Amino acid sequence: MTPLMELRHVYKVFGGKLGSPKANVALDDMSFAVEEDYPNIITIAGESGSGKTTMLMLLLGFYEPSLGEVDFRGKNIYKLNKDEQIDFRRNVQAVFQDPFAVYNPYYKVDNLLSIPIKNFKLASSKDEAYRMMSEALTKVGLRPEETLGRFPHQLSGGQRQRIAVARALILHPKLLVADEPVSMVDASLRATLLKQIRELNRDLKIPVLYITHDLTTAYHVSDYIMVLYHGSVMEAGDVEKIISSPKHPYTQLLVNSIPWPDPNHPWGEAVEATRRVVTGNQGCKFLSRCPHAFELCSASVPPLYQIGNGESVARCFLYRSSGVLEQEKLSSLFPARE
Amino acid sequence: MSKLLEIENLKAYFYVKAGTVKAVDGISLELEKGSKLGIVGESGSGKTTMALAILRMIRPPGTIQGKVSLDGVDLVTLSGEEMRKTRLSQIAMIPQGAMNCLNPVMRVKDQILEGLIDHGVRMSKSDSKERVRALLETVDLNAHVADMYPHELSGGMKQRVTVAIAIAMRPKLVIADEPTSALDVVIQRQVMDTITRLQKELGVSMVLIGHDMGLMAQSVDRLAVMYAGHLAEVADIREMFAEPLHPYTKLLISSLPVLGKRGVFLGIPGVPPSVINPPPGCPFYVRCPSRIENFCNIEAPKYQEIKPHHFVACYLYEPSARVKEGGKK
Numbered sequence: 001m002t003p004l005m006e007l008r009h010v011y012k013v014f015g016g017k018l019g020s021p022k023a024n025v026a027l028d029d030m031s032f033a034v035e036e037d038y039p040n041i042i043t044i045a046g047e048s049g050s051g052k053t054t055m056l057m058l059l060l061g062f063y064e065p066s067l068g069e070v071d072f073r074g075k076n077i078y079k080l081n082k083d084e085q086i087d088f089r090r091n092v093q094a095v096f097q098d099p100f101a102v103y104n105p106y107y108k109v110d111n112l113l114s115i116p117i118k119n120f121k122l123a124s125s126k127d128e129a130y131r132m133m134s135e136a137l138t139k140v141g142l143r144p145e146e147t148l149g150r151f152p153h154q155l156s157g158g159q160r161q162r163i164a165v166a167r168a169l170i171l172h173p174k175l176l177v178a179d180e181p182v183s184m185v186d187a188s189l190r191a192t193l194l195k196q197i198r199e200l201n202r203d204l205k206i207p208v209l210y211i212t213h214d215l216t217t218a219y220h221v222s223d224y225i226m227v228l229y230h231g232s233v234m235e236a237g238d239v240e241k242i243i244s245s246p247k248h249p250y251t252q253l254l255v256n257s258i259p260w261p262d263p264n265h266p267w268g269e270a271v272e273a274t275r276r277v278v279t280g281n282q283g284c285k286f287l288s289r290c291p292h293a294f295e296l297c298s299a300s301v302p303p304l305y306q307i308g309n310g311e312s313v314a315r316c317f318l319y320r321s322s323g324v325l326e327q328e329k330l331s332s333l334f335p336a337r338e
Numbered sequence: 339m340s341k342l343l344e345i346e347n348l349k350a351y352f353y354v355k356a357g358t359v360k361a362v363d364g365i366s367l368e369l370e371k372g373s374k375l376g377i378v379g380e381s382g383s384g385k386t387t388m389a390l391a392i393l394r395m396i397r398p399p400g401t402i403q404g405k406v407s408l409d410g411v412d413l414v415t416l417s418g419e420e421m422r423k424t425r426l427s428q429i430a431m432i433p434q435g436a437m438n439c440l441n442p443v444m445r446v447k448d449q450i451l452e453g454l455i456d457h458g459v460r461m462s463k464s465d466s467k468e469r470v471r472a473l474l475e476t477v478d479l480n481a482h483v484a485d486m487y488p489h490e491l492s493g494g495m496k497q498r499v500t501v502a503i504a505i506a507m508r509p510k511l512v513i514a515d516e517p518t519s520a521l522d523v524v525i526q527r528q529v530m531d532t533i534t535r536l537q538k539e540l541g542v543s544m545v546l547i548g549h550d551m552g553l554m555a556q557s558v559d560r561l562a563v564m565y566a567g568h569l570a571e572v573a574d575i576r577e578m579f580a581e582p583l584h585p586y587t588k589l590l591i592s593s594l595p596v597l598g599k600r601g602v603f604l605g606i607p608g609v610p611p612s613v614i615n616p617p618p619g620c621p622f623y624v625r626c627p628s629r630i631e632n633f634c635n636i637e638a639p640k641y642q643e644i645k646p647h648h649f650v651a652c653y654l655y656e657p658s659a660r661v662k663e664g665g666k667k
Binding site: 215 | 380381522523524525526527530549550551552553554555556557575576579589590591593594595596597600601602603604605606607609
């Protein structure tokens with residue numbers, strides 16, 4: 001079956017041509033597919049500069065890959081005809097990080113909801129459009145009469161973010177991409193918003209890509225996780241297994257640095273080698289910070305080795321006795337959940 | 339242990355066209371020497387305003403009332419000049435967002451020395467160089483950072499520079515306002531480790547302001563929970579997490595994602611009240627699941643010690659209110 005969206009050997013570089021020493025590789029040979037009928041929540045986690053936002057921009061067609069292909073239903077998104085383009089725009093929806101920046105302060109918040117209705121001709125009358133807007137707002141737990149007709153500055157960050165989710169829902173998308181949707185929302189509202197994203201994922205059976213640097217919320221909301229570092233997948237698999245027992249030294253460092261909100265669960269041992277200066281590194285990207293590095297690590301880039309029964313993978317030579325999973329088959333690690 | 343900071347009924351009001359903004363509305367707090375106090379609250383709950391009020395950095399139309407005594411000296415009654423000298427030398431602040439608080443056209447060493455020179459520290463050139471080097475070293479930065487400009491540093495390094503500036507005169511109290519909010523988890527942890535180590539080594543007291551309960555659980559001894567300009571609850575960190583008393587704290591703690599509890603989402607419905615002309619009574623009334631109808635919204639509950647070292651402002655723990663509730667039933 002053709003996946004809904006697929007990245008095929010995608011590279012994205014900034015500040016120079018691919019291969020030039022000046023160029024900054026944001027995404028390095030990324031292959032990843034989202035299946036249409038697998039309503040999973042997959043977290044794409046990483047620190048700033050890991051390439052998670054670049055991946056989102058590529059998926060939404062905001063950046064063109066430097067090399068490789070981004071496909072929607074098996075077709076390159078830059079070669080879609082007009083109808084297919086509309087289909088793509090409608091079916092892949094996003095919720096962005098900043099609930100302040102997505103609104104035009106001069107327009108009422110209705111605008112954000114009515115524009116997609118108008119552009120995709122979803123409603124035949126004003127009444128129907130209003131009904132759709134109220135329905136979507138009710139679904140995300142807002143009262144339409146208290147929300148519609150207001151200006152963005154009259155609403156809280158949490159409310160605005162929920163309207164952004166409602167906007168995505170009006171279109172009944174096949175994929176929702178959420179880029180740090182809760183990082184700018186207060187703690188008391190964070191759980192509510194995550195719960196709503198989760199419910200929508202379950203009720204409407206749409207896959208969600210949850211992009212975040214916050215592993216606590218990732219652990220809470222998602223089914224699977226992919227950990228990125230400098231544009232490559234370092235570890236991927238079941239979120240529970242990876243957070244409770246990370247295998248890659250980088251994931252271990254990340255997980256041990258999570259400040260768990262529990263005084264009886266202190267920070268773990270953060271094992272990070274003092275950063276070595278590594279020049280002309282042909283090997284593992286984490287080499288300069290890795291406490292376990294040995295000769296092999298600087299010689300070549302490790303492939304994705306299977307962990308356990310192959311339900312997760314780690315890009316690390318420490319597991320070189322196990323089998324290798326081709327990057328293209330990464331999505332086989334994310335089977336549909338019940 | 340003796341008290342370093344005693345705050346009594348501190349109020350910071352802003353008189354604006356729309357009414358009176360009661361950003362901080364009658365807060366009483368104590369901080370012991372050498373301890374670490376965390377202040378958490380949602381955005382707009384008055385955490386930062388409280389820190390600015392302690393430092394007397396509220397400008398008109400804002401006003402400060404109440405008492406803030408540092409080592410027995412009431413800061414509110416000091417003259418402007420005395421207060422200026424007290425800042426940095428006695429109380430220093432690590433501001434929010436290190437990205438934006440360093441001067442982009444000054445070298446790091448000059449920014450560190452600026453405060454010292456302003457406070458009348460006279461040093462020879464070689465002494466000042468040595469002092470900068472030592473300070474950078476205590477915050478785990480290389481000495482060559484001294485000659486760099488802020489844009490040459492990473493976020494974590496910039497934050498370390500602000501820490502170096504804050505501790506330059508060995509203050510008694512450091513107020514850190516979300517010192518790691520813009521940093522990645524790994525860097526956040528490293529910066530917090532440095533701050534905690536310095537706090538211990540130099541024996542300074544610290545107030546850590548933030549919204550991340552996780553960071554608080556890892557870093558402070560005592561925690562104060564603010565809500566709409568009021569203190570809801572203050573307790574030792576372990577007690578706070580094990581036995582929260584205030585309904586807001588209870589909900590807040592149960593909403594946190596912890597290891598081994600996946601897919602459970604307990605939020606707090608509703609939004610905090612406006613602090614412009616706030617309604618009378620308990621600020622949490624509208625969202626409170628255990629409120630006493632037509633009682634809690636009349637007069638704000640008193641903030642008092644319910645158990646040793648455990649302060650709460652809630653009628654559930656006031657005997658008179660319980661009688662009232664019983665009578666109603």
